[in-house]
Amino acid sequence: MKKLMECLGGDQTLYTYGFFAGLSGDDFVMCYGGGNGQYNDCVSACAETGEFLRRTLGRIGLAFSYAPSQDWTRSPESLKQRIRDFVDRGLPVLVKGEGNDKSYSLLIAYSREGGAYTTTCGLQETHSALEEGGASLVFIDSLPIIHNLSRVYRESILQLPMLMSSQAEPGVTFGAAAYRNWANDLLGGRYDGLTPETFHSWEDWCVYICSLATNVGHGWDFIARAYVHNPDLPNILRLIALLDRNGQVWKELEALGFGFNITAAAFRACLKNRKRRLFTQKGPLSASKILANRKIALRFFP
Numbered sequence: 046m047k048k049l050m051e052c053l054g055g056d057q058t059l060y061t062y063g064f065f066a067g068l069s070g071d072d073f074v075m076c077y078g079g080g081n082g083q084y085n086d087c088v089s090a091c092a093e094t095g096e097f098l099r100r101t102l103g104r105i106g107l108a109f110s111y112a113p114s115q116d117w118t119r120s121p122e123s124l125k126q127r128i129r130d131f132v133d134r135g136l137p138v139l140v141k142g143e144g145n146d147k148s149y150s151l152l153i154a155y156s157r158e159g160g161a162y163t164t165t166c167g168l169q170e171t172h173s174a175l176e177e178g179g180a181s182l183v184f185i186d187s188l189p190i191i192h193n194l195s196r197v198y199r200e201s202i203l204q205l206p207m208l209m210s211s212q213a214e215p216g217v218t219f220g221a222a223a224y225r226n227w228a229n230d231l232l233g234g235r236y237d238g239l240t241p242e243t244f245h246s247w248e249d250w251c252v253y254i255c256s257l258a259t260n261v262g263h264g265w266d267f268i269a270r271a272y273v274h275n276p277d278l279p280n281i282l283r284l285i286a287l288l289d290r291n292g293q294v295w296k297e298l299e300a301l302g303f304g305f306n307i308t309a310a311a312f313r314a315c316l317k318n319r320k321r322r323l324f325t326q327k328g329p330l331s332a333s334k335i336l337a338n339r340k341i342a343l344r345f346f347p
Contacts (some may be wrong), residue, residue, distance in 0.1 A: 048151060052136055055188050066259075067267030068201050069101050070208045075256050077223035078216050086252060087259075088208055090147040091217050094181055100204075104197055106190035114143055114179040124182065128155055128162070131184060139183035140164050140175065152182075198271035202278055227253055241309035250312075251305055258295045258305075 050060035066072040071087040078091065089097060095111055102109055116124055131138050137151040150166040152175070164171050175182075191197060209220025218226050239249070272281050298304050302311040 049137055049139065049185060050188070053186070053188050063263065063266045067264055068104065068197070070201070070205060072259055072264035072267060073205055074208045074219050075223040075260055077218055077227045077253060086148050087256060088219065089149065094141055098183065104200055106192070107185065108187055110184040112182040112184070114181045117175070117179065127184065128152060128182070131186065136186055139185065141181040141183065143179045143181070195274035199275045199278055202271050202281065202284070236312070241313055244309065244312050246307055250307055254295070254298065254304055257298070261295055
């Protein structure tokens with residue numbers, strides 16, 4: 046979204062990555078979906094796409110046109126032509142993935158031969174036929190119309206309890222329930238059937254570490270701006286205090302070897318070892334103890 050706003054000539058000091066991550070709730074809401082056969086990055090990846098776009102982009106008065114994946118069957122040539130029209134004007138198209146990876150990326154180029162398209166997420170580029178992957182498309186060719194920026198920040202913070210208690214689809218949970226389900230799956234044997242060879246660090250573990258780290262470490266700028274615009278905002282000071290305190294959770298998991306750099310050895314020794322992962326009164330903190338801690342699960346709002 047930051048890059049898309051830049052292509053449209055938007056204010057780069059306002060339309061930052063952090064602005065949209067706060068607007069969506071991605072910076073503040075833990076997401077867990079180990080029970081549905083896929084990994085889940087964040088609210089924007091797991092929420093019902095049309096409703097999420099209306100709620101999030103609508104808050105800043107951003108007009109868009111949404112083409113769900115079914116449109117590849119209904120009118121493929123029309124979609125291809127619209128993609129070409131946008132790219133030829135220098136405007137990327139938002140792409141919402143399907144299947145295991147439902148995150149967003151930008152469509153930046155196309156090939157007239159064979160229907161191949163180039164999308165990018167960060168520094169990675171992917172070349173694919175979008176109609177085969179069933180991706181959804183979001184077309185945006187104008188800037189937001191924000192009449193009241195204070196209200197945007199206020200509504201974005203006040204939506205957090207709703208997001209944390211929502212459920213997008215069977216097996217996907219948010220907020221406190223996400224932390225509890227992560228801990229319960231860890232204790233209940235989610236990893237018992239895996240071997241170091243079949244353990245995929247990102248999909249099976251690091252994606253949740255990423256959500257945790259994002260929750261405690263990334264939303265500061267958005268919260269600070271929300272506070273400047275709305276000093277009377279309910280719970281804002283408590284939110285700031287809890288973010289500061291809960292940063293320790295991620296650090297403790299990293300120290301245990303359960304962080305971004307988890308290895309096959311750590312997986313074999315800890316995740317698959319029931320004695321190592323169970324809560325004990327003595328000895329170092331276990332990952333399950335940290336994740337199941339009620340004070341952490343009830344992190345932002347009681």
